[in-house]
Amino acid sequence: MARKGTTPWHESREMHTQDDADSSLKEQEKTTNKKEQTTAPPEKKLPTIPGKLPKRSVEPPEESRDQKPAGNKPNLKKSPSNPRIPPGGSHPRKKPKVPNRDPSGKHVNSDKKKPSAEAHDKESLSSPPQTDAGKETTKESASTYGASWKSSKPTLKADLKAMEDYITKMPNFHGYICREDAAQILKHPGDWLVRLSVPPSNDQDKKNKAQNLAKSVERTKGHKSTMQKVFVISVLCKGKALSPAKSNNRNLVIKTNNGKFSIDSVHWLVKLKDLFSHYQGTSAVHKNGEFQLLNPISLSKWEFQHEDTELLAKKLGEGAFGEVRVGRLTTKDPKKKLVEVAVKMLKSSADSVTRDQVEELLHETRIMRKLDHPNVLRSYGVAVLREPLYLMIELCSNGALREYLKENHKTITLADKINFVLGSARGVAYLHSQRILHRDLAVRNILLTEDKTPKVSDFGLAELTDRYEMKEHCKIPVRYLAPETLELFIFTPKTDVFSFGCVIWEIYENGQQPHDGKNAQTIRAQVKKREFLKLSSSAPEALRRLVAEKVFVADPENRCSMTSIVQCVETAEKTVK
Numbered sequence: 001m002a003r004k005g006t007t008p009w010h011e012s013r014e015m016h017t018q019d020d021a022d023s024s025l026k027e028q029e030k031t032t033n034k035k036e037q038t039t040a041p042p043e044k045k046l047p048t049i050p051g052k053l054p055k056r057s058v059e060p061p062e063e064s065r066d067q068k069p070a071g072n073k074p075n076l077k078k079s080p081s082n083p084r085i086p087p088g089g090s091h092p093r094k095k096p097k098v099p100n101r102d103p104s105g106k107h108v109n110s111d112k113k114k115p116s117a118e119a120h121d122k123e124s125l126s127s128p129p130q131t132d133a134g135k136e137t138t139k140e141s142a143s144t145y146g147a148s149w150k151s152s153k154p155t156l157k158a159d160l161k162a163m164e165d166y167i168t169k170m171p172n173f174h175g176y177i178c179r180e181d182a183a184q185i186l187k188h189p190g191d192w193l194v195r196l197s198v199p200p201s202n203d204q205d206k207k208n209k210a211q212n213l214a215k216s217v218e219r220t221k222g223h224k225s226t227m228q229k230v231f232v233i234s235v236l237c238k239g240k241a242l243s244p245a246k247s248n249n250r251n252l253v254i255k256t257n258n259g260k261f262s263i264d265s266v267h268w269l270v271k272l273k274d275l276f277s278h279y280q281g282t283s284a285v286h287k288n289g290e291f292q293l294l295n296p297i298s299l300s301k302w303e304f305q306h307e308d309t310e311l312l313a314k315k316l317g318e319g320a321f322g323e324v325r326v327g328r329l330t331t332k333d334p335k336k337k338l339v340e341v342a343v344k345m346l347k348s349s350a351d352s353v354t355r356d357q358v359e360e361l362l363h364e365t366r367i368m369r370k371l372d373h374p375n376v377l378r379s380y381g382v383a384v385l386r387e388p389l390y391l392m393i394e395l396c397s398n399g400a401l402r403e404y405l406k407e408n409h410k411t412i413t414l415a416d417k418i419n420f421v422l423g424s425a426r427g428v429a430y431l432h433s434q435r436i437l438h439r440d441l442a443v444r445n446i447l448l449t450e451d452k453t454p455k456v457s458d459f460g461l462a463e464l465t466d467r468y469e470m471k472e473h474c475k476i477p478v479r480y481l482a483p484e485t486l487e488l489f490i491f492t493p494k495t496d497v498f499s500f501g502c503v504i505w506e507i508y509e510n511g512q513q514p515h516d517g518k519n520a521q522t523i524r525a526q527v528k529k530r531e532f533l534k535l536s537s538s539a540p541e542a543l544r545r546l547v548a549e550k551v552f553v554a555d556p557e558n559r560c561s562m563t564s565i566v567q568c569v570e571t572a573e574k575t576v577k
Contacts (some may be wrong), residue, residue, distance in 0.1 A: 190294025
């Protein structure tokens with residue numbers, strides 16, 4: 001057979017002496033008579049005889065003479081007649097393989113397959129690096145996942161299953177909470193917990209980079225959205241943070257490789273228990289922060305097990321986010337009281353919940369945890385240890401105010417309407433006292449309890465600040481926005497006041513939508529011309545005057561506060577029977 005990697009029709013340029021070829025042939029003929037020998041012995045190299053030119057082997061083996069070339073046309077270019085030979089030896093190029101023949105002249109295949117070390121090599125390449133304990137830890141990037149994640153092999157399913165089986169049973173496992181939640185839970189140096197993190201999709205990761213967001217996000221560069229979730233250790237470091245704007249928490253991804261676990265790519269341990277024990281007894285440094293796993297922190301009062309919530313058959317609503325159902329929650333008070341709640345269930349994608357879904361749900365409950373007012377919807381907590389994720393909120397049996405106004409407009413009195421305005425205004429005024437901008441005020445986001453108490457709800461767009469400037473394109477309720485928001489994308493308490501003027505208008509128009517039937521372009525043009533809504537004549541005179549002169553005005557400096565609206569409505573309430 002022709003030598004692997006060459007075409008039998010190509011003229012050989014590899015030079016060897018006749019003595020070399022004869023010697024090699026004799027040695028190989030001897031090996032065919034030894035049954036116990038599995039491989040041919042190495043060819044013995046003899047020095048070239050000075051003054052004697054080597055012969056060129058251009059004749060293809062017998063088996064391949066009639067075969068057509070596999071590649072290009074035959075190379076008929078002749079070799080030099082007097083090639084240079086290194087002094088004291090044969091040509092350095094590799095010799096062609098000489099076919100084995102038995103005494104009768106037939107080919108003999110004496111080469112048996114040798115045991116391959118390829119499998120061993122692959123195994124050793126995928127094994128965790130074995131380094132001394134004192135070796136300097138590899139520097140990681142600013143991302144939680146570290147720079148090595150881009151080039152490392154995907155996590156094995158067996159490793160993930162081992163982590164999941166062990167970590168989900170730990171008392172300080174907190175499920176899908178974000179790093180912002182972990183920062184609120186960890187209060188003392190050495191406090192630590194374990195959580196699940198979902199890497200962002202490629203599109204979201206690119207968008208974050210393009211906009212140069214200052215907010216730090218946990219992401220894996222170059223990985224697709226189908227990448228496996230990862231377990232993260234969040235721990236509060238010793239000492240002070242590097243700067244007031246930065247957290248002193250460190251978020252350490254648990255890496256896996258061939259059944260071993262590590263957080264620094266230096267210390268690889270076979271058991272997760274040993275990994276945690278190592279850092280419980282030893283201090284370490286990550287991103288200039290010294291940490292030690294001292295105090296495992298259990299679930300907070302707002303974190304529940306899924307078993308604490310019993311889902312009932314009644315469905316309250318359904319949307320792109322998922323669905324809302326009635327449920328019974330076992331509270332964490334000493335009496336284990338049962339309360340009826342509305343359970344907002346997060347809809348998962350085909351594979352799993354996405355990062356955006358998790359962040360939106362936890363952002364909303366993070367805002368609601370700070371609130372305690374009779375006219376603001378109450379949150380009991382979340383259940384995020386596994387999917388589907390739950391948000392348990394106060395049950396309002398009369399539903400959204402918009403639908404209630406439409407369905408009961410014939411029986412609703414003016415006293416009811418002034419009560420809806422007053423309660424809602426008090427709720428928004430309370431939000432502003434807590435430095436919270438709602439940014440999505442509308443009657444659809446005001447719920448009614450059984451006794452018709454209005455509750456401000458839906459904090460998906462809310463922000464904890466006095467001024468918020470949009471830096472990205474997203475869906476915003478154009479019909480309710482103030483002029484400065486439409487023109488400059490700025491939100492302040494005064495923009496909420498303008499939006500609340502639209503809420504008052506909706507209440508007195510029995511739930512009709514502002515600028516109904518008009519598209520966004522037309523609405524923008526009207527606002528630019530300062531053509532604002534006018535309140536119905538059924539509203540109290542003092543309220544109509546306040547809305548026209550102090551709410552629907554272009555200059556936010558001339559716009560009143562929510563406190564002024566509350567005071568005006570309280571006065572008007574006394575005149576309404």
